[in-house]
Amino acid sequence: MNPDCPLEEHVSRRALLKGVLATSSGATVANWGGLFASPARAEEVKQNQKRCILLWMNGGASQFETFDMKIGRPNGGPFRPISTNVASTQVCELLPKISQQMDKLTVIRSMHTSQIDHPQGIHLMHTAYSEAANIRFPEFGAVIAKSLGHVGSSLPNFIKIGSNGDSGSGFLGPKYQPFTMSHDGRLPTFAQSSLAPGIESRRNELRQFVEDQYAVKHHVETAKMHREAYERARRLQSALKTFKIDDEWAKYESLYGDSFFGRNCLLARQLVEAGVPFVEIGHSGYDTHADNFTGHKGLLPPMDQGWAGLLTDLHERGLLANTLVVWMGEIGRTPQINNRAGRDHYVRAWSTALAGGGVKGGYVHGATDQDGRDVTSGEVKEGDFFATIYQALGINPSTEHFAGSRPVPIAPFGSKVVRDLLV
Numbered sequence: 001m002n003p004d005c006p007l008e009e010h011v012s013r014r015a016l017l018k019g020v021l022a023t024s025s026g027a028t029v030a031n032w033g034g035l036f037a038s039p040a041r042a043e044e045v046k047q048n049q050k051r052c053i054l055l056w057m058n059g060g061a062s063q064f065e066t067f068d069m070k071i072g073r074p075n076g077g078p079f080r081p082i083s084t085n086v087a088s089t090q091v092c093e094l095l096p097k098i099s100q101q102m103d104k105l106t107v108i109r110s111m112h113t114s115q116i117d118h119p120q121g122i123h124l125m126h127t128a129y130s131e132a133a134n135i136r137f138p139e140f141g142a143v144i145a146k147s148l149g150h151v152g153s154s155l156p157n158f159i160k161i162g163s164n165g166d167s168g169s170g171f172l173g174p175k176y177q178p179f180t181m182s183h184d185g186r187l188p189t190f191a192q193s194s195l196a197p198g199i200e201s202r203r204n205e206l207r208q209f210v211e212d213q214y215a216v217k218h219h220v221e222t223a224k225m226h227r228e229a230y231e232r233a234r235r236l237q238s239a240l241k242t243f244k245i246d247d248e249w250a251k252y253e254s255l256y257g258d259s260f261f262g263r264n265c266l267l268a269r270q271l272v273e274a275g276v277p278f279v280e281i282g283h284s285g286y287d288t289h290a291d292n293f294t295g296h297k298g299l300l301p302p303m304d305q306g307w308a309g310l311l312t313d314l315h316e317r318g319l320l321a322n323t324l325v326v327w328m329g330e331i332g333r334t335p336q337i338n339n340r341a342g343r344d345h346y347v348r349a350w351s352t353a354l355a356g357g358g359v360k361g362g363y364v365h366g367a368t369d370q371d372g373r374d375v376t377s378g379e380v381k382e383g384d385f386f387a388t389i390y391q392a393l394g395i396n397p398s399t400e401h402f403a404g405s406r407p408v409p410i411a412p413f414g415s416k417v418v419r420d421l422l423v
Contacts, residue, residue: 049148050322050324051148051272051276051279051322051323051357052144052279052389052393053268053269053272053280053281053323053324053325054141054163054278054280055265055281055283055303055310055325055326055328056163056164056165056280056282056283057283057303057327058122058282058283058287058329059118059285059286059287059288060330060331060333060345061286061296061329061332061333062288062296062332062343063109063349063350064343065077065079065296066300067351068109068349068351069090069092070370070371070372073370074371075371077292077293079092079094079293079296081093082095082099084100084102085103086102086362089102092300094300094301094304096304097304097307097308097309098304098307098308101312101355104311104356104361104362106355106360106361106365106421107352107365108351108352108366108380109351110349110375110376110377111347111349111385112347112348112349112379112380113382114130114382115330115331116331116346118330118345121345121347122164122330123137123165124330125328125330126141127140128140128382128383128412129412135403135406135408136167136170136171137170138170139165139167139170140386141158141280142168142169142177144395145158145277146401147393147399148277148393148395150275153276154236155236155271155275155276156179157176157278158176158178159179159180159181159276159279159280160180160280161181161183161185161282162182162185162260162281163280170403171401171402171408179191181243183282184260185245185264187243192240204234208227243267245266245267248270249266252309252313255309255312257305259305261283261302261306262306264281264306265307266309267279269310272319272323273317273319286329288342288343289338289342289344290338290341291342292341292343293341294341307325307327311325311356314356320356321356321358322356322357323356323357324354324359324389324392324393325354325356326352326389327353331346331347332347333350334346335371335373348373348374348375349368349373352385358391358392358393358422359388360421360423363420365420365421381415382412383411384416386410387416387417388422391417392421395410397411397415398411
């Protein structure tokens, strides 16, 4: 039991698993026909709802090999810059497809964060908070699920595909836990019933009868949530086809690229289009303490194509304007190149990127000095970054949730929205 979570937010571990680990409250839903009498109205709501896709570069992609190159400097590295579809803006040659999507991107070259190692950085860049002994902060995916999700959805409201971060819903409780899938996009084993439909239906009727009889004499929230968890699990069965992309893949493979990351980007598009407010996709291997340049030469091409394909697909479907795509890892890489041709951890000056969902396109925010050691303008700290994300999604960054009796804002006190990033 989480002592920071009110009693009504608790369910058993079994119910949590069977309940697919996600529901929330808000204004979106995947089962549109059940909420709207008019198909046209359902489609309008689905098009206009806010959602977020996080592309998580686990280990920390190098800013010098992506968006903040230092050509001609001793630490510049072997790669060359290429022009983009935005005049006077260049990126690394390893990002040829993203170079043609720069008109959709806001690149932040001036991140300055506080946690330099992986576990602490992963926590920080998923929650906006440093770890604390007496409180488990929720990931921003859980905050978005609570703010923009819907309790009646057949689909989870917070989905993670092959990604990192273990804070989950934190003190928000199990109702907002992520539904976690493997790096190859496979569903967890508990997501699908192993019973024949007839047997499952009879067992469910028996369970409902027993719980109804219990509820007559025992009015407790935990029993109610236990029942709701089973109902969510049963509703999920009707939506499992949303997780299947095989029939679509032949059409989209050339756009997204034949990689796990590309396939997961297509799956993310399919999920947000179906009403899921938050999807996170992981791409690992960026902790390049050795062979940084060889590592990025192998990692960036499939990431470049998957990311560019996602932006193209969202744009062509009219979804990008209300879908915020976030590209980031937990740290940046050092300006200096070590004796193993690697770059180590660095947080004084590094890069992230945003697209769609209320942020400017074709915009580069902030700058670093000639060697990329320090921010020279437009510094963005973690709290400011998350406050801006929430603002772009229509969520008040000063919103407070309660850990027990303690109010905790979703962006730390003192955080400021970076207005220059927003449309």
